[in-house]
Amino acid sequence: MTAHLYRDPSAPVPERVRDLLGRMTLTEKVGQVNQRMYGWHAYQRHDGGHRLTDAFRAEVAAYDGMGALYGLQRADAWSGVGFADGITAADGAGVADLVQRHVVENTRLGIPVLFTEEMPHGHQALDGTVLPVNLAVGATWDPALYEAAAAGVAAELRARGGHVALVSALDLLRDPRWGRAEECFGEDPYLAAEFTGALVRGARSAGVAVVLKHFAGQGATVGGRNSAATELGARELHEIHLAAARAGVRAGAAGVMAAYNEFDGLPCVASRTLLTGLLRERWAFDGLVMADGGAVDRLVRITGDPVAAGARALNAGCDLSLWDACFPRLAEAVDRGLVAERTLDTAVARVLALKFRLGLFEQPYRTAAPPEPRSGPRELSERIARASVTLLAHDGAVLPLAPSTRRIAVLGPNADSIAQQIGDYTAPQRPGSHHVTVLDGIRSAAPPDAEITHAPGCDLVGGDLSGLPGAVALAAAADVAVLVLGGSSARSDDASFDTNGAAVVTSADPVGMTCGEGVDLADLSLPAGQLALLDAVAATGVPVVVVLVQGRPHALPDLSGTAAAVLSAWYPGPWGGRAVADVLFGAAEPEGRLPVSVPRSAAQLPVFYNAKDHGYRGYVDQPAGGRYPFGHGLSYTTVEYAPPRLSRTRVTPDDPTLTCRVTVRNTGARPVRETVQLYVRRLSGGSSWPRVRELRGFVRLGLSPGERAEAVFAIGADTLASVTRDLRLAVEPGELLLETGPSSAGTRGARLVIAPPN
Incomplete structure (x- = not known):
């Protein structure tokens, strides 16, 4: 008979969480929402192997447990970890087991620790497969290929003992002066959403939970300046910067990381509007919100007090910290009445729920044997590069x-x-x-x-x-x-x-x-x-x-x-x-x-294609458009597009379904892999000023010389919806142009009327 309900794998996760939470002290609870230690400080090389450090043992003892350990296997110039002192693929599972065994066997409740690892474009660890950067992934316009690659690198991470992958996916490249441009899938919300969904599905298929970075609007910082202010209005946020996060949540992301940037005068990690009002209440998201590294500490500039800063983030909806000195003092915040213990319980419950869902209580360890060599991710890396x-x-x-x-x-x-x-x-x-x-x-x-x-x-x-x-x-x-x-x-x-x-x-x-x-x-x-x-x-x-x-x-x-x-x-x-x-x-x-x-x-700048449609002609000394437009790409042949054809030219908000078809012909002497793009342009109606055009679909066709084929787009509410005055998505009456073509600057359109409901 199982001693405690939380140890019973047949019990529902909410009941297991409730039982375990009821057994925890305030100190143990605080430990579960903290992730302040760098993982590479948890071990050191010793006699040809690895041993745990005194600093790690002290961290576990301080809270009688550990919520999460960041970057156990991270290696790079910043961490200073390399082949001389780091963890290779052959060692990864064994070191993870060494750490996990200490946490499970030397704490009162034996709660396993989450291992969170960076997976920006491959597992950021020694011997980890490196993928092309996200901007290259976006250039493939092939989410299925990326989903397979994400599954492959996530499997490597999992084989080495990792549980959670931190992946940049939500930032949009609205200003190419920003140094983190390479971490974006591109400038367009639809394209980013397609790849974000593929990423989450791929990683989940390998048993890895995904925390998506960065929520929200970090790609819109003023002047392309890293971690600077944004001047986003709520409408711009919803129309452009939330689509990828929404797609990731729908695909089953385990969490999102609150960004450094501010929104409406508050850093995202302190924005209850974003983290609770939008994410929890409107989207019904029940996963984790993790702070970016040291982000909670930045709130001291507002609160003047590290204890109050930690309380501010927790009250806003942040569940798990990263490297900061404020969340470790949440017990003081509870004692001072700055945050209710039930609010802390809610955050702890989310951390525990993820651990239960990942099966860590039943199988906390990985085998210490080296993983089998995997050629798949490397082959996929090269395929992404080629595409x-x-x-x-x-x-x-x-x-x-x-x-x-x-x-x-x-x-x-x-x-x-x-x-x-x-x-x-x-x-x-x-x-x-x-x-x-x-x-x-x-x-x-x-x-x-x-x-x-x-x-x-x-x-x-x-x-x-x-x-x-x-x-x-x-x-x-x-x-x-x-x-x-x-x-x-x-x-x-x-x-x-x-x-x-x-x-x-x-x-x-x-x-x-x-x-x-x-x-x-x-x-x-x-x-x-x-x-x-x-x-x-x-x-x-x-x-x-x-x-x-x-x-x-x-x-x-x-x-x-x-x-x-x-x-x-x-x-x-x-x-x-x-x-x-x-x-x-x-x-x-x-x-x-x-x-x-x-x-x-x-x-x-800016030159992104989907600006508001005000008919701007350009500067006197330069055209308004960029050197090459979004969606552009030539081939070694020539391709001819017929005008798009609609199965219906009049729909209603209650019945917005139709089909758009366009015939494409390879008129040259070489084969081509053509990316047929679908854009929506509002001509009239709607509740706010429209954009020039917006990507809402794409189809990739393989055409031999002389071959013709049809790209078929199933149009529905997701394609035609726009952000309403109350910042929700809905199909609004008016007249649209459904455009198809090889790029955002080379389209032909067909008119569609969305009639008001009877």
């Missing part, structure tokens, strides 16, 4: 590179650097492991008798052009020059970091980061040295192919007279060089489509 390569411009002649191309000069600071290819928040890569730079990929893909020459030509940043003459000489002797330009989020071990792990980089800093958290840019142009290299190589008359390996859309000049082709590869991951080479040589067709608009200059 994300976006052909921005092409003269129709140079690409794909012909077999007769024998002399190829591969130039530029990003041509031969894995570190500059894998993005921010990435664990150290195992020395000697097989990664593929763009130079490596081109050498492997080129004909055996081809001559591949290489020179950086310039540094990533800075004015040293001493390498320019040598690079120009190589280009002049070549049949084609491939210039691999762009940016870097690579962190060096000697870099400086903020308390939350963000890089501290200044214009005089030599670390060379041009993107990543804490690396915001006022000027989005490519660095001067790279532009000088481009101009000098183009002046030789050799055909130039520009490949941009980048974490944000750099503002691009008009390259029509300079480059024969321009490709964007974002940060394509460790095997991205092979993906880029496959597209260059035609072994793969360019499939990527822009998840974000590419500006002409930072001076014209």
